[in-house]
Amino acid sequence: MPLLLGARRRVRGPGGTVPDVARQPDRPGFFRSLPLPSRTEGIVIAVLLLLTAIAVGVAAWVASNRTPPEFDPPANAGATERATPSASTTAPRSTDPSDPSDAPVLAFYGDWYTAGTQQGGLGPAGWPAIVGERLGARSTEPHALTDAGYVATSSFGDATFVSLAELQPEPDADVTVVFGSRNDYRATPAQITAAATRTFELIRAAAPQTRLLVIGPAWTDAAVPAELPPVRDAVRSAAAAADVTFIDPLVGRWFFDGVGLIGRDLISPTDPGHAYLADLIEPLVRDLLENAPASASAPATGTR
Numbered sequence: 023m024p025l026l027l028g029a030r031r032r033v034r035g036p037g038g039t040v041p042d043v044a045r046q047p048d049r050p051g052f053f054r055s056l057p058l059p060s061r062t063e064g065i066v067i068a069v070l071l072l073l074t075a076i077a078v079g080v081a082a083w084v085a086s087n088r089t090p091p092e093f094d095p096p097a098n099a100g101a102t103e104r105a106t107p108s109a110s111t112t113a114p115r116s117t118d119p120s121d122p123s124d125a126p127v128l129a130f131y132g133d134w135y136t137a138g139t140q141q142g143g144l145g146p147a148g149w150p151a152i153v154g155e156r157l158g159a160r161s162t163e164p165h166a167l168t169d170a171g172y173v174a175t176s177s178f179g180d181a182t183f184v185s186l187a188e189l190q191p192e193p194d195a196d197v198t199v200v201f202g203s204r205n206d207y208r209a210t211p212a213q214i215t216a217a218a219t220r221t222f223e224l225i226r227a228a229a230p231q232t233r234l235l236v237i238g239p240a241w242t243d244a245a246v247p248a249e250l251p252p253v254r255d256a257v258r259s260a261a262a263a264a265d266v267t268f269i270d271p272l273v274g275r276w277f278f279d280g281v282g283l284i285g286r287d288l289i290s291p292t293d294p295g296h297a298y299l300a301d302l303i304e305p306l307v308r309d310l311l312e313n314a315p316a317s318a319s320a321p322a323t324g325t326r
Contacts, residue, residue: 141285
């Protein structure tokens with residue numbers, strides 16, 4: 023009788039006719055010598071593969087939704103580009119010595135070191151606010167954009183230090199601080215010197231009585247790139263020609279030896295970093311308010 027497809031073959035044994043044990047199919051190549059996993063082992067392997075797939079999926083989701091480790095412009099950065107004057111340009115200064123509004127006025131121009139970022143230094147935690155509070159002065163809103171420089175144009179309306187000084191004058195300022203900028207590393211020294219000179223002229227034209235404190239670009243450690251000293255030298259040249267106080271953070275080793283002063287993006291000061299900057303800058307501003315300009319040849323070191 024012919025063997026039907028799919029029928030199980032039966033053999034006769036001592037106890038009668040019993041079904042023969044099904045034979046495992048042959049496996050190709052070296053797999054033939056490997057034992058097949060048991061049912062329990064197969065379940066374990068399937069579970070492990072499922073967990074691996076879930077982990078990979080979660081990692082992919084996190085990677086696609088995480089916030090990049092870079093500094094973000096502060097919430098008020100775009101507002102500094104208004105073409106209208108700031109509040110201090112429209113409110114007359116009181117002549118009453120007992121009036122708190124007669125306190126010294128401080129103005130600030132710069133990049134993210136002055137504006138603050140999500141890494142630190144926003145609002146009252148920023149060094150401009152801290153310096154003003156320590157001196158009993160009235161600090162104006164910093165005119166600063168994270169990616170601006172004397173020549174470098176910000177993504178917020180192509181603003182530079184020059185345009186900020188022109189569109190955001192501070193005629194009541196007793197001391198004006200201009201800080202930066204490492205953003206100018208692509209510009210030539212001649213371009214930087216010319217733009218810095220123009221910035222100082224605009225500030226003085228708006229506030230003839232103001233004393234200028236010019237701070238060169240800073241770096242976060244001792245490995246200063248070769249492109250930065252020429253930027254510093256160009257700004258220093260403009261400051262010398264304008265006969266204003268210049269401070270060199272590179273010679274002063276600002277941030278070089280500190281811990282916890284720079285955020286996770288490796289470039290932006292944290293809140294402690296802004297307090298550190300206030301420790302450095304406040305004595306310089308105090309000297310200018312007392313009509314004793316700090317020596318340009320003696321850079322601040324951060325020790326009090």
